[in-house]
Structure formats: structure tokens, C-alpha cells
Amino acid sequence: MKEINLNSSKTELKNIIVRNDWMHEEDQIISIETPGAGNMNVVLRIISQKGSFILKQSRNYVNKYPQIPAPIDRIDIEAQFYKLIHTSSCSHYLPRLLGYDRTNKIIFLEDLGRSSDYQLLYQNNFNLSQKEYVATLSFLHQLHNTPFSESKSSQFPKNLALRQLNHEHLFVYPYSEKNNIDLNEIKPGLQRLAQKMRQDTLLKKAAIQLGKQYLSEGTSLLHGDYYPGSWLKTKSGFHVIDPEFCFFGPKEYDLGVLRAHLKMAEQPISYLNDFWKHYPASEVNFSLVDQFEGMELIRRIIGLAQLPLSLSLQKRETLLQEGKRLLMVS
Numbered sequence: 539m540k541e542i543n544l545n546s547s548k549t550e551l552k553n554i555i556v557r558n559d560w561m562h563e564e565d566q567i568i569s570i571e572t573p574g575a576g577n578m579n580v581v582l583r584i585i586s587q588k589g590s591f592i593l594k595q596s597r598n599y600v601n602k603y604p605q606i607p608a609p610i611d612r613i614d615i616e617a618q619f620y621k622l623i624h625t626s627s628c629s630h631y632l633p634r635l636l637g638y639d640r641t642n643k644i645i646f647l648e649d650l651g652r653s654s655d656y657q658l659l660y661q662n663n664f665n666l667s668q669k670e671y672v673a674t675l676s677f678l679h680q681l682h683n684t685p686f687s688e689s690k691s692s693q694f695p696k697n698l699a700l701r702q703l704n705h706e707h708l709f710v711y712p713y714s715e716k717n718n719i720d721l722n723e724i725k726p727g728l729q730r731l732a733q734k735m736r737q738d739t740l741l742k743k744a745a746i747q748l749g750k751q752y753l754s755e756g757t758s759l760l761h762g763d764y765y766p767g768s769w770l771k772t773k774s775g776f777h778v779i780d781p782e783f784c785f786f787g788p789k790e791y792d793l794g795v796l797r798a799h800l801k802m803a804e805q806p807i808s809y810l811n812d813f814w815k816h817y818p819a820s821e822v823n824f825s826l827v828d829q830f831e832g833m834e835l836i837r838r839i840i841g842l843a844q845l846p847l848s849l850s851l852q853k854r855e856t857l858l859q860e861g862k863r864l865l866m867v868s
Contacts, residue, residue, distance in 0.1 A: 551584070555593075560637050560646050561586060574655060577602040577767070578782060579613065583649060591636065592647040596782070603842075609699035613643045616782040618695060620645075622759070628680035631673070631778045650777050656766035659803035660847050671809050673776040674769065674796065675816040682758040682789040683820070691757065697785040701753060701762075704783060708833060709749035712841035713742045724844055727851045731858055732840040744866045745836075748829050751788060758789040765799045790823055794830025801831075801857065802838060802847060825867050832864030 548567045555561045571583040573592065580595045596613035600606040620635035637646030658664045666674070686694075711717055715736050721728035735741060761768065762783025770777040800809055835857050838845055849857070 554639070554642060554644070555584070558637055558639050558644075558646065560591070561588075573649075573652075578608065578780070590649040592633065592649050593644055594647060595642065595644045597643070606703075608703055610643055612697070612700050612782045613645055614640060615695045615697050615700070615784065616780075617645050619759075619781045619784045622686070622690065622694065623681070623684065626680065626684040628677050628684065631677045631776065632781070633777070633779065650770055650772045650774070650779075653770045653772040653777075656769040656771060657846055659766050659799075659805065660845055662804075662848050665805055666809070670771075670776050671805070672816050675813070677776075677778055678761070678764065678789075678792055678796065679817045681761060682792070684759060686759065691759075691786050694759075694786055696755070697762075697783070698753070700783060701785060704762075705749050705753060707842055708752065708837050709745045712736075712837045713745055717842070719842055721840060725849075725851050725854060728840065728854060731851075731855050735836065735840060735858060735862065738862070741862055741866060744829075745833065748833055748865065751826065751829075752791060754787065755785075756787040756789070758786065760785055760787050760789065760792050762792070764792045764795055766803065788823075788826060790826040791830050793817065793822070794827045794832075795834045797827065797831045798834035798838070798861075801835065801860070802845065802849070804849075828864040828867045832861040832866070835861030836865065 548570070551570070552561065552567055555567075556563055561567075566587050567584060568587065569585045571585065573581055573583045577600070578596070579601055580597065582593045584591055584593060594613065594616075596608075596610050598607060598610045600608045617635060617638045620632065623629050623632070624635070633650050634648040635645060636648060638644075639646070656666070656670075659666065712732075713736050715733070721732050760783075761778065761781050762785060763780060764778075768778060768780045770779055797810065797813065837843070839847075839854050839858055839861070847854070
């Protein structure tokens with residue numbers, strides 16, 4: 539497979555783009571940019587004479603952590619997600635899929651413009667506006683409640699290989715005493731807190747049980763990685779990207795993850811109190827939402843996928859205890 543990276547010549551890159559009919563031979567590439575961190579995949583902004591667009595490519599490893607293998611077909615599943623929702627009410631929150639190269643594992647996306655994700659929320663004194671907060675829930679509600687025919691939902695990929703990789707980091711790795719991450723480098727004293735969590739046999743059993751729910755099938759289409767790093771702040775408003783973890787499963791997963799990040803980002807308490815006003819609950823298992831929320835709090839604080847949190851050690855300990863309480867809800 540032809541790998542695209544910033545060291546590729548413009549000529550090599552253009553050849554792939556032209557072969558896919560995404561650009562005419564006479565057009566010129568002016569510049570190539572990296573629009574974001576690209577945790578899972580390689581992502582490039584191509585600026586040409588006639589405009590700009592985004593290329594995203596999956597490889598057989600995690601882009602941010604090359605030592606971690608990852609299923610290369612995740613980009614195929616992301617492409618199918620865009621195709622499936624392109625006529626739904628939530629589609630305006632996402633970039634348009636403009637093309638798809640199965641051979642090179644590349645998708646060709648609308649460029650939403652120079653923007654930033656919402657990870658600034660984890661810094662002090664930065665809050666979602668009311669409009670942005672409502673949009674985070676509006677997108678999820680529309681996505682989860684988009685009606686799909688039984689044939690479309692049953693034929694959609696299970697995304698099991700990527701979910702199994704994620705499962706390890708959600709439900710196993712944070713509780714393992716064999717992992718080698720030095721949490722004290724992130725926050726002095728955090729290693730001690732993690733050890734206490736890892737010695738809790740009942741907590742570890744609860745995590746394993748919840749993991750079975752994550753790997754189960756459901757009737758709602760999920761984003762699968764719904765946190766501020768998957769949200770874009772653009773001139774045209776709030777947008778959502780990176781649905782490669784998508785699958786038909788329990789809607790409670792997306793909801794619990796969102797609630798956990800509102801807490802870790804210390805957003806106004808009214809946002810959590812008003813949560814269900816902006817996501818009209820229909821057949822929601824609130825206990826399951828709580829459990830997924832607790833899982834996400836724990837794994838983001840003592841797991842591998844760390845966030846740029848500005849929280850004190852005391853606040854992290856409080857959130858870990860809150861996570862434990864929620865995860866162990868029976």
C-alpha cells in the first residue's frame with residue numbers, strides 16, 4: 539500500500555489523488571498541512587488551486603502509538619458510516635464524504651476549515667457555550683434515533699476488531715498491575731491512587747462485566763469515541779469528526795462517555811443537571827449510562843489514553859472514587 543505522509547513528494551501524493559479523480563491533472567497542490575493530532579490515523583489537509591480537502595488514511599497500527607497494532611480496515615468502516623448517515627438529520631454535523639479509496643485505505647473528506655478541537659475544555663476557565671453544549675446532545679440524539687432498516691443495521695460492520703482493541707484499554711489495561719505507564723510523570727501521587735484501584739477485585743470484576751455490554755450488539759448507531767477530541771470548533775459552528783469506532787450497540791455507551799468528559803472538563807453543573815432535557819430519554823438504561831460514565835472516568839485518569847487535564851491530584855482522586863461508585867452500580 540502506498541503510504542501518504544508529509545515526507546511524500548507532492549508528485550507522489552498528487553498521483554494517488556488524480557488516479558481517484560479527486561483532482562484534475564492540471565490542478566496543482568499548493569501545500570500540505572497536518573490539521574490535527576491524528577491519534578488513530580494519518581490526516582492531511584491538501585490545499586490546491588481550486589480549494590482544500592482532507593485525506594485520512596488508516597494503517598495497521600495506531601498513529602500516535604506505532605507500537606500498538608490496529609485493524610487497518612477501520613477506515614472502510616468509517617466510510618460506511620458516512621454513507622449510512624448522509625441523508626439523516628445529524629449529517630450536517632459531520633464533514634461530507636467526497637471519495638473513498640479502498641485499496642490505499644484512504645477517505646477523501648470535505649474540509650471544514652482551519653479549526654480546533656475542544657480539548658481546551660480540560661484547561662481551567664474554558665467552558666462550552668450553551669449553544670455548543672446543546673449541540674453535543676442534539677447530535678447524539680439525532681444519531682441514536684435515526685431509523686435504519688433492519689437490513690442496513692444488520693449488514694453494517696460489527697467493527698469487532700477495533701472494539702476489541704478498545705476494550706483492552708477501556709476495561710482491562712487501567713486495572714492491570716502489569717502495565718508499565720508511570721502515572722507519577724503525569725501527576726505526582728497518581729500511581730499510588732491507581733494501585734489502590736487495581737487492588738480492588740470487585741471493581742475489576744465489574745469492569746469485565748461491563749466490557750461484555752460494550753462488545754454486545756444493539757439497535758442504535760453509535761459514534762463510539764464521543765469526547766472533546768472528536769468535536770471541532772469551526773466558523774460554521776460545532777462539528778463532529780472521527781467516527782471510526784462506530785457500531786450498532788448500546789446508546790448508553792456514548793452517553794456515559796459524554797457525561798464523564800463534562801465532569802473531567804469541569805463544565806457547569808447545570809450541564810449535567812439539564813442533560814436529559816436536551817437528550818429526551820427514550821428507552822435509556824440510566825444505570826448503564828452511570829456504569830459507562832464511571833468506566834470512562836477511571837480509564838482516562840489511570841489508563842493509557844491520557845487527556846491534557848489541569849486537575850489537581852485531589853480532584854483526580856475524587857473523580858476516581860466517583861467512577862468506582864458509578865461503575866459498581868448494580
